[in-house]
Amino acid sequence: MHSRPAITGSLVALAVGAWLGAQGLGPLGSAVAQQPAPPHLIPQSLQIEHEDTLERLTILTHRPGAVGAEARKALVLFKAHIARESEFILPPLTLLPELADGKVTPDMKWALAMSDRVKTEREQIFQQHTQITDAMNALAVAARAAHDKVAQEFAEAAVGDSLNDAELLEPMVLLIGDYLRAKLPPGQ
């Protein structure tokens, strides 16, 4: 556990690092500059869900035997998929509350490129879901053999999340793109 002075010291170091990063100065500044915040966030509910998924799966990677081995393979897939989702699949969904209120503004244009990319890469995204399903099948088989109910429930829930992505979230992003295109003033 950290003591309070240590935490304060860390915060000061982080603040200095961030300032240096903003100025483009020093080795600390370089490290900070290499990890810029993503240009567009994803809905907070999905951010929490991602963090929870990765946390639970990471715990499973420490299980002995086949459960741990399958969880480790799955973690690689999940990280890649979540990175893809965070990069361009899910950010347009942050516009939904405003769109639902009937607001469409030119500064929403950024979502068009993301929506177009989802349309272009939809088959690849689907293939990634099939890989996750395969991995979850393998994890569920290992979990049943090990009588690991937690791992089994994780696998079953994760397959459900995959379906949620394919059935709801990705089509919604395409719809947002079409809606923006129809509603934004010409030339935007």
Add this chain to the structure above:
Amino acid sequence: MPKHRCGAALVIAPRAMTVAAPSARGWCLGAGIGVLLAIASNPAAAGDPAAGKQVFEQQCSICHSAQAGRNAIGPALFGVVGRPSASIANYNYSPPFKALGVTWDEATLDKYLTGPRAMVPGTKMTYAGLKDDKKRADVIAFLATLK
């Protein structure tokens, strides 16, 4: 009535042919070819339901139940053989599935399980397919027992 009856099962047919009179031999050959054709067009006939149950549990059960009326992520597969596609009333099929219009028999299941997206582009089933012919025949044989 021919002196030597030819067994319906392919495994008996070659032996029967060696002892049959010429006319009976022709009959047996025809029957043997018929059985071969039947197996080719009916993958479940060559499948092992017990092995198929294991394949089902490893590859399908995370999304599909084998019990009647228990839809999960995918529709319940009880009674799937002989059932028209997209015919479970309280399961929300994807639009391409609603438009598919086939009856699930051994041949259509074999084609679908080989490559779900190839047979039904746009299906929401996130499964790449079962490429192993034997495992596919086994799982179809198992599905045929679900009634």
